[in-house]
Amino acid sequence: xxxxxxxxxxxxxxxxxxxxxVLLIHGFTGRGTSWGGHATSFATSFRVIAPDLPGHGRSATxxxxxxxxxxxxxxxxxxxxxxxxADPAFVVGYSLGARIALRLAISRPGSVRRLILESPSAGLAxxxxxxxxxxxxxxxxxILERDGVAAFVEAWxxxxxxxxxxxxxxxTAARLRAERLRNRPDGLAASLRGAGQGTMxxxxxxxxxxxxxxxxxxxxxxxxxxxxxETVAAGIPGARLEVVADSGHAPHLETPAVFRxxxxxxxKEDPAA
Numbered sequence: 001x002x003x004x005x006x007x008x009x010x011x012x013x014x015x016x017x018x019x020x021x022v023l024l025i026h027g028f029t030g031r032g033t034s035w036g037g038h039a040t041s042f043a044t045s046f047r048v049i050a051p052d053l054p055g056h057g058r059s060a061t062x063x064x065x066x067x068x069x070x071x072x073x074x075x076x077x078x079x080x081x082x083x084x085x086a087d088p089a090f091v092v093g094y095s096l097g098a099r100i101a102l103r104l105a106i107s108r109p110g111s112v113r114r115l116i117l118e119s120p121s122a123g124l125a126x127x128x129x130x131x132x133x134x135x136x137x138x139x140x141x142x143i144l145e146r147d148g149v150a151a152f153v154e155a156w157x158x159x160x161x162x163x164x165x166x167x168x169x170x171x172t173a174a175r176l177r178a179e180r181l182r183n184r185p186d187g188l189a190a191s192l193r194g195a196g197q198g199t200m201x202x203x204x205x206x207x208x209x210x211x212x213x214x215x216x217x218x219x220x221x222x223x224x225x226x227x228x229x230e231t232v233a234a235g236i237p238g239a240r241l242e243v244v245a246d247s248g249h250a251p252h253l254e255t256p257a258v259f260r261x262x263x264x265x266x267x268k269e270d271p272a273a
Contacts, residue, residue, distance in 0.1 A: 001058060004083060006076045009067055012058035013051040013080060017043030020113075020272050021086035023077065024050045025097030027250070028191060029156065029180040031057030036175070038252060038260055045264075045273070049086055051077065053096070054194075055187030065194035071107070071201060072194075073100045078108040088113040090267050094252060095119050096195060102203060102232065105210050114270055115214040116263055119249050121228040122235070123202035133198030141189035152188065153180045164221040164248025172253060207235030214239040215266045217259065219247030240266070 004011045014032050022042050026034045032050030033039075042048050052059040054068035062068050077100065081087040091112050093101030098120035105112045124130045144152045156162070157177070168176065193199065214236045218229035220243055233241035242262050247254040267273045 004080050006079050009062060009076060010060040011051050011080060015049050017046055017048045019046045021089040022046040022048050023089045023091045024048060025093040025101050027095035027097050029183060031179060034179055041260060055191040056183060061187040061190050065190045068190045068194035069199060070099050070103050070195050074103040074107055077104055078111040081111050087111045090114045092116040099200060105212055106203060106206050109211055112212045115212050117232060118217045118252060119225045119229060120232045121197060122204045122207060122232050123200050124197050125202055125204055130198040133196055137192040137196040137198060141192045144185040144189045149181055149183055149185055161249050164254060208237060210236045216241045217251055217262060219244050219249060219251050221248040225249050
């Protein structure tokens with residue numbers, strides 16, 4: 001694990017393996033190590049770069065929540081890839097990480113070779129929707145600051161979007177909860193305020209500008225997330241949509257063998273892989 005400082009913002013970034021670079025961007029409450037066995041598998045053929053997002057893991061919590069936002073994170077990751085001599089990279093993002101990956105492909109296309117979006121969203125289309133989401137995320141941030149991470153995680157794991165994760169194997173569920181509990185209240189609060197769907201710039205009108213081959217992955221048990229993923233896939237020229245049976249919002253956790261096969265097959269379609 002190394003530290004990379006971009007305009008005063010400290011990122012914790014791990015890199016292992018050799019070959020074409022793959023950037024793995026985790027979701028909210030995760031960290032670079034959340035990719036677990038996927039990162040280990042990918043590292044046999046690729047150089048795997050796995051950052052902790054702002055406010056998560058060992059990365060710093062920005063004083064200004066906007067610096068944890070989707071837009072700033074995408075710009076910072078483009079700079080990190082440049083410094084690591086790893087652009088363009090194959091970019092894999094999950095949930096929050098998928099929104100950042102999508103922004104990266106739109107705003108910094110030279111940083112991306114191929115794009116894999118797991119349970120992505122292009123943001124919320126209307127201001128009333130965004131205002132409602134900002135209010136909900138502010139309430140979540142208040143719980144974090146008042147009651148701490150454990151109380152927040154207890155409530156977060158009851159969110160409908162995570163309902164299918166109740167069926168995870170006990171060892172996987174325990175590891176996932178331990179990762180969530182290792183986060184800092186101020187860090188997660190900053191992420192909620194800066195990177196939530198109510199704060200990010202909606203990208204619906206810019207999906208057509210994505211020029212890199214794109215794979216979109218969603219789960220059948222995540223109806224809201226599946227609809228959002230379908231919208232993203234429909235808007236990106238030539239994008240491929242894979243809807244994974246018996247999986248919810250996190251196919252990489254819920255159906256890991258299927259997810260890994262989809263990703264590796266897609267990456268290896270590129271002659272550089």
